[in-house]
Amino acid sequence: MxxxxxxxxxxxxxxxxxxxxxxxxxxxxxxxxxxxxxxxxxxxxxxxxxxxxxxxxxxxxxxxxxxxxxxxxxxxxxxxxxxxxxxxxxxxxxxxxxxxxxxxxxxxxxxxxxxxxxxxxxxxxxxxxxxxxxxxxxxxxxxxxxxxxxxxxxxxxxxxxxxxxxxxxxxxLSTAPPAQPPAESPAPRLAVLSRLVPHKRIEHAFDVVRRLAEDLPDLHLDVVGDGWWHDELTAAAAAAGVTDRVTFHGHVTEARRDEIVGRAWVMLMPSVKEGWCLAITESGAQGTPSIAYAGAGGVTESVRDGATGLLVDDLDEMVEATRRLLADAEARRRMGAAAREMAASLxxxxxxxxxxxxxxxxxxxxxxx
Incomplete structure (x- = not known):
C-alpha cells in the first residue's frame, strides 16, 4: 500500500x-x-x-x-x-x-x-x-x-x-529490555520521564520529594524530557524548596534515558491523562516500577496495579505509595521484574x-x- x-x-x-x-x-x-x-x-x-x-x-x-x-x-x-x-x-x-x-x-x-x-x-x-x-x-x-x-x-x-x-x-518498545536490569543508585532516587507541559503535572513529583525529604534526606528526583513548561517547572521546584533535590536533564539519548530511569528506585507519572504512557513501558524495561494516577486512562493498562507498579487516586496517596515502595526493596524487585517481563512482550x-x-x-x- x-x-x-x-x-x-x-x-x-x-x-x-x-x-x-x-x-x-x-x-x-x-x-x-x-x-x-x-x-x-x-x-x-x-x-x-x-x-x-x-x-x-x-x-x-x-x-x-x-x-x-x-x-x-x-x-x-x-x-x-x-x-x-x-x-x-x-x-x-x-x-x-x-x-x-x-x-x-x-x-x-x-x-x-x-x-x-x-x-x-x-x-x-x-x-x-x-x-x-x-x-x-x-x-x-x-x-x-x-x-x-x-x-x-x-x-x-x-x-x-x-x-x-x-x-x-x-x-x-524500541529496544528489548537488557539481559540484566541496571543496579539501583545507592541513595533513593525517583524519576519522571515526560514532556514538560502543564497536563503532565510534574509539580506533583516535586511535592512528593518535599513531603518525603525529612525522612529521606538523600532523596533525589531526575526529570528527563523537555518542553515549553520548563521555566514554570524550575520556578515550581524553587517554590517547593526542592531545587537542590531535582535535576532537569532535558532531552537525552535513549541510552542515557535508560541509564537514568534504570538507576531510579521508582518512576512517577502524575499525568492527568495518557493514552497508554510509553514512559511507563520504557521504565519498566529497565526494571523500574511506576506509580501513576488511576484516573489517567491508559495507565491502568500500562501499569498492572500491585504487580508492575501502583495506581493511586490523588497526591496524598502518591506520597504514601512512594514512601512504602522506597522502603520495600523486595516489592521494588518483584514489581521491577514483572515490569520487565511485561515490557518484553510489547x-x-x-x-x-x-x-x-x-x-x-x-x-x-x-x-x-
Missing part, C-alpha cells in the same frame, strides 16, 4: 512525545513490511523540509496550526498516489474526510477533555473540546479508528464513535501487524466499486 500519515509533529520536534514515537515506529515497521510510507508533519527550527528516516519519507509543511491546511493541500495534490491515509487526531483533526471519501483511518491516542481545560482555560479550550468531542465523531463517522488502550476506546465510544469501528493497538512489530490489518481493510474498501 501507499500510506500517508498526517501528524501534528514528528519525534525531532521540540514538543514531540509518545504519540510521535508511536507514529514513526509503526511507520518504520510498515515500511519494513513492504509498504510505501510518507509522514506529513509540521516544520520546526533546524529541521529539513524533506528527509528519509528508517524507510519513511518525512515531509514537513507549515507550522503549529498551518500544518493542518498544508497537509490537506498536499493530500489533494497527491490523491492519486495514496491508498490509505492515517489521520492522527491529536486533539485537533486534519479533517481528511473533507477531501477523501474512503481510505481514511483516524488514529487517536486519547481524548483531551482535561488537557483543553488546563492549557486553554478560556474560549480556546471550549472550542477545541467542541471540535474534538462533537465534530470529530461526525466528520469521521463510518471510518475505522485506531487507539492504544481500552480506556481510550471507551472514551471514544462515549463521544459517539461506534465501538465496532475502534481497534486497540498497544504501544511497543513490540512495535506486533503493533504494526495489527494496525496493518486495519489499513489493508480500509485500502481494500477504497478500491471497491
Amino acid at each position: 501507499r500510506i500517508a500519515i498526517l501528524s501534528w509533529r514528528d519525534t525531532t520536534h521540540p514538543d514531540g512525545g509518545g504519540s510521535e514515537v508511536f507514529v514513526e515506529s509503526v511507520g518504520r515497521e510498515l515500511a519494513r513490511r513492504g509498504h510505501d510510507v510518507t509522514l506529513l508533519c509540521a516544520r520546526h527550527p533546524g529541521a529539513a523540509g524533506r528527509e528519509e528516516r528508517d524507510g519513511v519519507r518525512l515531509r514537513r509543511l507549515g507550522g503549529r496550526l498551518t500544518v493542518y491546511p498544508a497537509g490537506l493541500a498536499w493530500l489533494l495534490r497527491h490523491r492519486r498516489d495514496v491508498d490509505v491515509v492515517v489521520d492522527v487526531v491529536n486533539g485537533l483533526p486534519f479533517a481528511t474526510p473533507l477531501v477523501r471519501r474512503r481510505g481514511v483511518v483516524a488514529l487517536v491516542h486519547h481524548v483531551h477533555a482535561e488537557q483543553w481545560r488546563i492549557i486553554y482555560p478560556g474560549w480556546g479550550g471550549r472550542i477545541g473540546w467542541f471540535v474534538e468531542s462533537r465534530v470529530v465523531p461526525l466528520l469521521y463517522r463510518s471510518r475505522p479508528f485506531l487507539t492504544v488502550s481500552d480506556a481510550s476506546a471507551r472514551d471514544l465510544a462515549s463521544l459517539g464513535v461506534p465501538a465496532a469501528s475502534i481497534t486497540v493497538v498497544r504501544n511497543g 513490540t512495535w512489530e506486533a503493533c504494526a501487524v495489527r494496525a496493518e490489518q486495519v489499513l489493508l481493510a480500509a485500502g481494500a474498501a477504497d478500491q471497491s466499486p
Whole structure:
C-alpha cells in the first residue's frame, strides 16, 4: 500500500512525545513490511523540509496550526498516489474526510477533555473540546479508528464513535529490555520521564520529594524530557524548596534515558491523562516500577496495579505509595521484574501487524466499486 500519515509533529520536534514515537515506529515497521510510507508533519527550527528516516519519507509543511491546511493541500495534490491515509487526531483533526471519501483511518491516542481545560482555560479550550468531542465523531463517522488502550476506546465510544469501528493497538518498545536490569543508585532516587507541559503535572513529583525529604534526606528526583513548561517547572521546584533535590536533564539519548530511569528506585507519572504512557513501558524495561494516577486512562493498562507498579487516586496517596515502595526493596524487585517481563512482550512489530490489518481493510474498501 501507499500510506500517508498526517501528524501534528514528528519525534525531532521540540514538543514531540509518545504519540510521535508511536507514529514513526509503526511507520518504520510498515515500511519494513513492504509498504510505501510518507509522514506529513509540521516544520520546526533546524529541521529539513524533506528527509528519509528508517524507510519513511518525512515531509514537513507549515507550522503549529498551518500544518493542518498544508497537509490537506498536499493530500489533494497527491490523491492519486495514496491508498490509505492515517489521520492522527491529536486533539485537533486534519479533517481528511473533507477531501477523501474512503481510505481514511483516524488514529487517536486519547481524548483531551482535561488537557483543553488546563492549557486553554478560556474560549480556546471550549472550542477545541467542541471540535474534538462533537465534530470529530461526525466528520469521521463510518471510518475505522485506531487507539492504544481500552480506556481510550471507551472514551471514544462515549463521544459517539461506534465501538465496532475502534481497534486497540498497544504501544511497543524500541529496544528489548537488557539481559540484566541496571543496579539501583545507592541513595533513593525517583524519576519522571515526560514532556514538560502543564497536563503532565510534574509539580506533583516535586511535592512528593518535599513531603518525603525529612525522612529521606538523600532523596533525589531526575526529570528527563523537555518542553515549553520548563521555566514554570524550575520556578515550581524553587517554590517547593526542592531545587537542590531535582535535576532537569532535558532531552537525552535513549541510552542515557535508560541509564537514568534504570538507576531510579521508582518512576512517577502524575499525568492527568495518557493514552497508554510509553514512559511507563520504557521504565519498566529497565526494571523500574511506576506509580501513576488511576484516573489517567491508559495507565491502568500500562501499569498492572500491585504487580508492575501502583495506581493511586490523588497526591496524598502518591506520597504514601512512594514512601512504602522506597522502603520495600523486595516489592521494588518483584514489581521491577514483572515490569520487565511485561515490557518484553510489547513490540512495535506486533503493533504494526495489527494496525496493518486495519489499513489493508480500509485500502481494500477504497478500491471497491
